[in-house]
Amino acid sequence: MKENKRGCGCAVTAVIVGLILLVAGALVGWYLLGKYKPSSELADKGKLFGIKSGQVALVLDNELQDTKAIYEDNQVYLPVGWVNEYLNQRFYWDENEKLLVYALPDSIVYADAETMGSSGPLLKVKEDGAYLSLGLVANYTDIRTEAFDTSQIKRVFIDTLWNPVPKVQAKRDGKLRTRGGVKSPIITDVAKGDRLTVLDAMEKWTKVRTEDGYMGYIENRRLEEQEPEPQLSTFKAPVYTNISLGEPVILAFHQVFSQEANNKFEELIDKTEGVNVVVPSWFVMTDNQGNYSSIASRDYVEKAHARGIQVWAMLNNVSTKESAAINTRELMGSTSNRKKLIASLMEDADNYGFDGINLDFEGLKAEAGPHYVQFIRELSVACRQKGLVLSVDNYVPSAYTNFYNRKEQGTVADYVIIMGYDEHYAGGDAGSVASITYVENGIKDTLTQVPKEKVINGVPFYTRVWTVQGGKTTSKAYGISDAKKWVEDNQAQLIWDDALGQYYAEVINADGEQYIWMEEEESLGLKIDLIREYDLAGVACWKLGFEPADIWDVVNRVKE
Numbered sequence: 001m002k003e004n005k006r007g008c009g010c011a012v013t014a015v016i017v018g019l020i021l022l023v024a025g026a027l028v029g030w031y032l033l034g035k036y037k038p039s040s041e042l043a044d045k046g047k048l049f050g051i052k053s054g055q056v057a058l059v060l061d062n063e064l065q066d067t068k069a070i071y072e073d074n075q076v077y078l079p080v081g082w083v084n085e086y087l088n089q090r091f092y093w094d095e096n097e098k099l100l101v102y103a104l105p106d107s108i109v110y111a112d113a114e115t116m117g118s119s120g121p122l123l124k125v126k127e128d129g130a131y132l133s134l135g136l137v138a139n140y141t142d143i144r145t146e147a148f149d150t151s152q153i154k155r156v157f158i159d160t161l162w163n164p165v166p167k168v169q170a171k172r173d174g175k176l177r178t179r180g181g182v183k184s185p186i187i188t189d190v191a192k193g194d195r196l197t198v199l200d201a202m203e204k205w206t207k208v209r210t211e212d213g214y215m216g217y218i219e220n221r222r223l224e225e226q227e228p229e230p231q232l233s234t235f236k237a238p239v240y241t242n243i244s245l246g247e248p249v250i251l252a253f254h255q256v257f258s259q260e261a262n263n264k265f266e267e268l269i270d271k272t273e274g275v276n277v278v279v280p281s282w283f284v285m286t287d288n289q290g291n292y293s294s295i296a297s298r299d300y301v302e303k304a305h306a307r308g309i310q311v312w313a314m315l316n317n318v319s320t321k322e323s324a325a326i327n328t329r330e331l332m333g334s335t336s337n338r339k340k341l342i343a344s345l346m347e348d349a350d351n352y353g354f355d356g357i358n359l360d361f362e363g364l365k366a367e368a369g370p371h372y373v374q375f376i377r378e379l380s381v382a383c384r385q386k387g388l389v390l391s392v393d394n395y396v397p398s399a400y401t402n403f404y405n406r407k408e409q410g411t412v413a414d415y416v417i418i419m420g421y422d423e424h425y426a427g428g429d430a431g432s433v434a435s436i437t438y439v440e441n442g443i444k445d446t447l448t449q450v451p452k453e454k455v456i457n458g459v460p461f462y463t464r465v466w467t468v469q470g471g472k473t474t475s476k477a478y479g480i481s482d483a484k485k486w487v488e489d490n491q492a493q494l495i496w497d498d499a500l501g502q503y504y505a506e507v508i509n510a511d512g513e514q515y516i517w518m519e520e521e522e523s524l525g526l527k528i529d530l531i532r533e534y535d536l537a538g539v540a541c542w543k544l545g546f547e548p549a550d551i552w553d554v555v556n557r558v559k560e
Contacts, residue, residue, distance in 0.1 A: 043185035077131035103377035164228035180205030249538025290341035312356035332371035356389030369403025396442035410450030421460035430466035436501030461546035469512030479546030
């Protein structure tokens with residue numbers, strides 16, 4: 001009997017252990033099923049694209065943008081500011097006159113809120129600015145667009161790149177998810193045979209874009225092998241024709257302040273050699289409404305032409321205190337002002353017969369940059385129509401002057417002139433006016449934005465004598481001839497500085513401590529060598545009357 005009781009207890013124990021194992025197995029199975037079973041949760045597509053009612057999501061080169069478009073009149077409209085920054089800077093919106101301006105090579109297109117296109121209004125004016133129809137932007141811009149605007153989740157894909165796009169085909173049905181992993185929410189279904197754009201391939205998942213306009217992740221085991229798909233643009237970019245002298249430019253700036261000063265042209269030019277362009281500072285801005293003073297002279301032009309020299313009349317904002325006080329943002333920010341200014345310049349071109357226009361606008365604030373560049377675009381159209389050369393003076397490139405947009409200048413203007421001087425300027429610290437490193441860096445940085453055949457490097461025919469007295473630093477500009485006399489009069493000992501590419505001297509006298517970094521034949525020769533080395537369009541010399549006659553032997557080496 002005792003043995004039978006022990007056998008019964010073992011059976012009960014076995015049953016209990018079996019039940020425990022069964023429950024444990026069920027729990028483990030339930031846990032594993034919960035852990036690895038794909039989620040059926042659907043993603044909130046509105047949140048996915050970050051849009052609310054009335055908004056259209058913008059996806060640029062497969063990157064979702066913070067900026068949103070709008071949908072009205074059965075069209076998508078893009079914010080003009082976003083278009084300028086990412087797609088096409090040439091759409092110019094005049095906020096004051098509520099006018100859209102687009103400068104083509106030979107004409108200027110204007111549109112307002114009433115202007116209609118084939119599908120409706122070309123633009124919408126809202127409190128936060130103008131919005132341009134997607135069709136209008138695509139008509140003038142080298143892009144590919146896909147608009148899913150009939151969907152409740154409105155979205156537009158814009159692609160700017162034309163390299164081959166990796167494509168892949170789904171070899172079985174699958175789910176497009178918000179992240180890699182079966183637990184992430186489902187965006188949409190992918191059917192066998194769907195063709196997908198590959199955005200990012202990973203070990204087990206690939207980020208793709210579907211043909212119906214969604215971006216997400218799908219398992220690699222559901223995909224065929226990738227293959228590149230060529231992209232072909234049918235966009236015809238505008239062709240900007242430009243004028244070239246066909247020979248190295250040797251330009252001399254002629255600073256004139258009166259009609260009488262024009263009469264010194266022959267006296268000054270007789271001391272030169274090889275000059276083929278002269279730039280007299282004739283036109284000076286006088287107000288913010290597009291008016292300027294003029295001391296232009298037809299007799300001057302005829303005398304220059306008789307010597308085979310072109311005249312490019314300068315328009316500037318630096319010749320007088322009045323012009324320096326001009327608000328260029330207000331002046332150039334008005335389409336009416338720009339039209340008036342350009343019309344006046346064209347009338348003067350007819351009256352005086354000069355060959356080109358030179359722009360010298362300095363001291364601009366960044367806020368004025370886009371408006372000044374738009375003026376250059378529009379002026380280039382008028383100059384192109386009349387066969388006038390358009391040249392633009394620029395500082396040596398720096399982070400503080402990027403808004404001058406040298407790249408756009410290099411497209412629409414004929415020549416871009418580097419003012420390769422005033423490295424150290426009046427009112428600043430003492431130093432060289434144009435060290436060789438400063439000049440070379442200015443050339444190299446400009447060439448990253450402007451074709452070499454359009455770049456003219458400016459060289460100084462002057463230097464500064466710096467005086468330090470009583471803890472105060474002042475300076476005075478001397479032409480090369482006068483600087484040499486100063487060195488002689490003060491018995492200054494010139495020492496060559498190889499790093500600067502200049503002679504340097506310092507003296508102590510009754511005026512205090514005085515310093516000079518010389519510009520003369522040797523230092524200018526190094527600058528001319530750089531112009532030749534980088535195969536630039538020529539040299540611009542500031543200014544006539546500052547130079548000894550033999551300096552022209554050095555300058556003319558640009559022709560060698």
